[in-house]
Amino acid sequence: MSAPHVTDELVRAAQAGAPSLPRRHFAHVENCPTCRALWEFLSGKIEAADLPPGVLDSLDSRVLNDLKPVKPIPGTAVLALLFGAIFAVLSAAFIFMSGTSGVQAQSSLQLGTVLGVVCIAAAALAVWLSREMIPGTQRFITPAGLFTIICVGLFLVVMGLFEWRQESDLFGHGWHCFRVGVLTALPASALLLLVLNRGAVLSFPVVGAGAGLMAGLVGVVTLQIGCTMASTPHIMVGHLTIPLAAAGAGYLMGKAAPLLMTRS
Amino acid sequence: MATPFGVSVGPRVATSAVSQATDQSANDAADELKRLMEAYQQADKDAANELFRRVSPMILRYLAGPISTRSLAEDMLQECWMRLHKARHTYRPGSPVLPWVYAIARHTRVDAYRRRRNIDQRELIPENLETVGGSTPADQDNERGDLWNLVAQLPESQQEVVRMLKVAGLSLEETARATGSTVGAVKQKAHRAYRKLRTLIEDSQEGSPS
Secondary structure, three states: OOHHHHHHHHHHHHHOOOOOOOHHHHHHHHHOHHHHHHHHHHHOOOOOOOOOOOHHHHHHHHHHHHOOOOOOOOOHHHHHHHHHHHHHHHHHHHHHHHOOHHHHHOOHHHHHHHHHHHHHHHHHHHHHHHHHOOOOOOOOOOHHHHHHHHHHHHHHHHHHHOEOOOOOOHHHHHHHHHHHHHHHHHHHHHHHHHHHOOOOOOOHHHHHHHHHHHHHHHHHHHHHHHOOOOEHHHHHHHHOHHHHHHHHHHHHHHHHHHHHHHHO | OEOOOOOEOOOHHHHHHHHHHHHHHHHHHHHHHHHHHHHHHOOOHHHHHHHHHHHHHHHHHHHHOOOOOHHHHHHHHHHHHHHHHHOHHHOOOOOOHHHHHHHHHHHHHHHHHHHOOOOOHHHOOHHHOOOHHHOOHHHOOHHHHHHHHHHOOOOHHHHHHHHHHHHOOOOHHHHHHHHOOOHHHHHHHHHHHHHHHHHHHHHHHHOOOO
16 A cells, blocks of 8 residues: 555545544554554544633623624625626616717627626626625635636637737727726725625735726726727727726735724 | 554444434534524623633634644634624524634634744744643644644645644534635645645654655
8 A cells, every 4th residue: 555545545534534443454554653643643632722711701701791682694695696786787887977889899799708708707706705705604716716717718708809900009098998997996896895894804805806806897897888999909908907907906905904904 | 442552443333323423413513503603693691601611612722723822822712702703793594603713713813823923933842831721732642742743844724724624623614614715625735734744754753854
């Protein structure tokens, strides 16, 4: 038996909750000091610590004096719908304000695919943010994985569907759209933070990045429908940088949040 | 039959019956915690007291880690309960209590150790420390204490998983929930941790550095 194979077998036996070592491993474990030490570690039980005297009294005085009933937070499904509603309502409002000139500049396939991908990304972020509000909820994907899939997916869709045209003033036009997008992302961020504040977010930088990414997608939707420049370079520089910038800003704000809370 | 190293080998039928009894007892304990947590949310002081009494010892053990000072562990426990109290509205009635508690405890621990980043715990001499309750995982007995010192040599993310599984006694799914990860990722980290631990044990037994 190889060392990794033995380790795997011992770990499986311990995780299965078997109170005793399976008979087939008995001879090996008895003769192998390393495996014996590992098995005793895996199957051993750590006894609970003795509470120092006065700790419970101290907790009583600090916590129970201020004990009031609380209403449990809504479930993750309701919270996700709330985030989705913020995204949908703000996107609709900004599209109404900025117009739909961009629709004529793109094919149905281009517009439909980009909007579809953005809406799926927003829905995924809504579900993820709702779970970040409630500690100990199940996760199906890591934040890094989710953010990477969304950002890479958007860039690949744009690269695949739109034409790579030389632009006369790429950064000038791009900067204009970027500013518009940031202006749409700001109120979206504020509303998302308002809802997030109702929960118990544990990792401010990561959740800040996620909220920023979602707010930035409002800008992407608004610009995709309102902007007449439908070329790959322009969309990448002027539109897709908005969620990236908003995510970065959200991350930095999240890093600063504990410092601000300490000072207040 | 008891072996020289204290591990007993029993018949499969008895093993199954004992496992079932253990599972039932664990389920009853979990249901009781849910009931206490829901009563705590409704400002039931007796339920809150009972919750402190039941959960605090294991939180303290988890927060203390392999080497810690009494005052640091107590401070972290106090801070952890303040956070739990402030966040009690986020517990969803009917859902498992321990992942919720340990998710908050984990961040309390991370924040506390970040604040004390300049102190290198590995250079502290264990016998000079006033340890928690006289029995941290590191000194429950000499041999297991040495193993916990080896655990401290694992990467932080693997240490955390081992601590949750072994010290907190959480299942794989509960650990995944508490660490904001997936069950697959936790399983992978645990396996890597135990494989690395085996190598460290082997090296320490041979007396050579890993």
